[in-house]
Amino acid sequence: MGKRLSKSDRQFIISAKLAGHAWSDIEAALVENGCTAGRETIRGVWRSSDEKKLNDSIDRIQEKQDGENRREVSMASSRITTVEDLVQFAQVDLTTWYIERHEINKWEVGAKSVERDLTYVDGRATGTIRSDGGLRVAPLIQIKLWLRRIKPVPVFPTIQPVFCTENFEMPEVVREAVQRSVILADPHIGFTRDLRTAELEPFHDRRAMDVALQVIQYVSPTRIDILGDFLDLADWSDKFTRLPEFVQLTQPAVLEGYWWLRQIRKVAPNAVITLYEGNHDERMRRAVLNNMRQAYELRAADEMDLPPALSVPKLLALHELGIRWIGNYPDGEDWLNGNVRLLHGNTAQVPGNTAKAVVSKADTTEIFGHIHRTEWCSRTQHLRDRIEVIEGFCPGCLCRIDGVVPGVKEKQQWGQGIAVVDYTEDRHNIAPVLISDGRALWDGMLFEGEDRTADVQQAYPDWNWG
Numbered sequence: 270m271g272k273r274l275s276k277s278d279r280q281f282i283i284s285a286k287l288a289g290h291a292w293s294d295i296e297a298a299l300v301e302n303g304c305t306a307g308r309e310t311i312r313g314v315w316r317s318s319d320e321k322k323l324n325d326s327i328d329r330i331q332e333k334q335d336g337e338n339r340r341e342v343s344m345a346s347s348r349i350t351t352v353e354d355l356v357q358f359a360q361v362d363l364t365t366w367y368i369e370r371h372e373i374n375k376w377e378v379g380a381k382s383v384e385r386d387l388t389y390v391d392g393r394a395t396g397t398i399r400s401d402g403g404l405r406v407a408p409l410i411q412i413k414l415w416l417r418r419i420k421p422v423p424v425f426p427t428i429q430p431v432f433c434t435e436n437f438e439m440p441e442v443v444r445e446a447v448q449r450s451v452i453l454a455d456p457h458i459g460f461t462r463d464l465r466t467a468e469l470e471p472f473h474d475r476r477a478m479d480v481a482l483q484v485i486q487y488v489s490p491t492r493i494d495i496l497g498d499f500l501d502l503a504d505w506s507d508k509f510t511r512l513p514e515f516v517q518l519t520q521p522a523v524l525e526g527y528w529w530l531r532q533i534r535k536v537a538p539n540a541v542i543t544l545y546e547g548n549h550d551e552r553m554r555r556a557v558l559n560n561m562r563q564a565y566e567l568r569a570a571d572e573m574d575l576p577p578a579l580s581v582p583k584l585l586a587l588h589e590l591g592i593r594w595i596g597n598y599p600d601g602e603d604w605l606n607g608n609v610r611l612l613h614g615n616t617a618q619v620p621g622n623t624a625k626a627v628v629s630k631a632d633t634t635e636i637f638g639h640i641h642r643t644e645w646c647s648r649t650q651h652l653r654d655r656i657e658v659i660e661g662f663c664p665g666c667l668c669r670i671d672g673v674v675p676g677v678k679e680k681q682q683w684g685q686g687i688a689v690v691d692y693t694e695d696r697h698n699i700a701p702v703l704i705s706d707g708r709a710l711w712d713g714m715l716f717e718g719e720d721r722t723a724d725v726q727q728a729y730p731d732w733n734w735g
């Protein structure tokens with residue numbers, strides 16, 4: 270039985286392999302020396318040797334990249350012996366990289382000097398390998414370079430402007446289904462007269478009313494709703510002391526009221542215009558009932574299909590202008606759709622509280638006048654099958670707010686405004702347009718009201734319009 274592999278046998282295998290001998294030669298040499306190692310054992314010795322690992326790297330460039338900016342290059346060879354050699358051999362571009370540091374290792378590898386005389390017959394080797402006991406020694410040099418990029422590549426991407434390549438496409442809006450109402454309230458058209466000059470001082474604010482006219486022209490509404498107190502009718506009430514300054518002024522109020530309705534009809538020839546009776550307009554109906562029942566519902570013989578002779582709708586000639594009249598204050602009302610009720614209203618509380626009071630008892634959205642202030646309040650109802658938002662809204666008034674209108678207390682905090690309300694069958698959107706000092710800013714537009722006194726004067730020159 271042959272001996273097992275000794276340390277010197279192992280060294281012999283490694284050296285022989287380094288010298289380029291075939292497995293069969295080495296096996297044969299060992300057998301010759303009385304060793305029993307098979308070819309697989311011999312291969313195993315070689316594979317596990319450090320020299321093999323070194324041998325594997327000989328003349329082969331090893332590269333390791335650490336991110337974009339660092340890199341290691343190494344090589345073991347008997348021919349590449351300097352840093353410059355390696356830079357050239359590995360084609361390191363020194364305009365891009367610089368050598369941060371380097372390392373040089375040197376080994377000496379040896380192999381036994383052997384003389385072989387082998388022949389192979391049918392896969393078997395016969396002959397001899399003779400060793401003279403000496404070693405051939407070859408130097409191996411390993412060079413390792415640590416490189417760093419001269420101009421580092423940013424680790425995080427540089428911030429770049431963002432270009433949005435997506436085009437926003439406007440969803441198709443069914444505009445045909447959307448209707449629009451411009452809502453006006455409380456112009457209180459009427460006058461006080463200067464007892465010395467007989468000049469008429471208006472209660473209504475012509476510049477504010479002109480803004481309303483401009484907005485109507487601008488939005489081309491489907492309908493226009495004038496929520497009452499169109500005329501002030503100061504001397505038709507027996508509730509207050511009727512000052513001589515207020516007497517006999519219904520005629521100019523009717524004339525100017527008609528003039529404004531004509532202007533509205535002119536800028537909105539196809540709109541449905543509706544005038545609602547307010548408590549001030551109702552004064553005439555009430556006065557007839559209380560003081561002149563004989564005139565109640567009285568009509569001229571040729572005007573039987575028109576409103577009563579002494580009534581606001583007849584005096585304003587609404588039939589001529591194609592304007593609807595909704596009387597029966599305070600119950601008279603109309604609807605924009607199934608959810609939005611329009612009326613003059615008869616609730617008035619301290620500033621800020623009316624819309625709240627209206628909405629707390631309403632079962633649907635209510636848009637009302639009467640309080641001469643812009644107020645808006647909403648509440649949400651949680652019903653069995655849906656959630657419903659109910660609003661109470663007053664757009665404000667178109668009468669003067671400087672104290673000239675009878676009944677106004679100095680600090681009543683009135684405010685001017687109108688509203689543009691879009692609506693479909695089942696929804697709506699209120700857009701208030703606040704007016705101050707004869708101007709309104711809305712929808713990116715500045716509406717500047719003009720004082721139309723000269724136009725009214727031209728239409729009716731017999732009166733001393735102020």
Ligand SMILES: [Fe+2]
Nearest residue numbers: 455498639640
């Ligand atoms: Fe009013």
Ligand SMILES: [Fe+2]
Nearest residue numbers: 498547548639
């Ligand atoms: Fe009113």
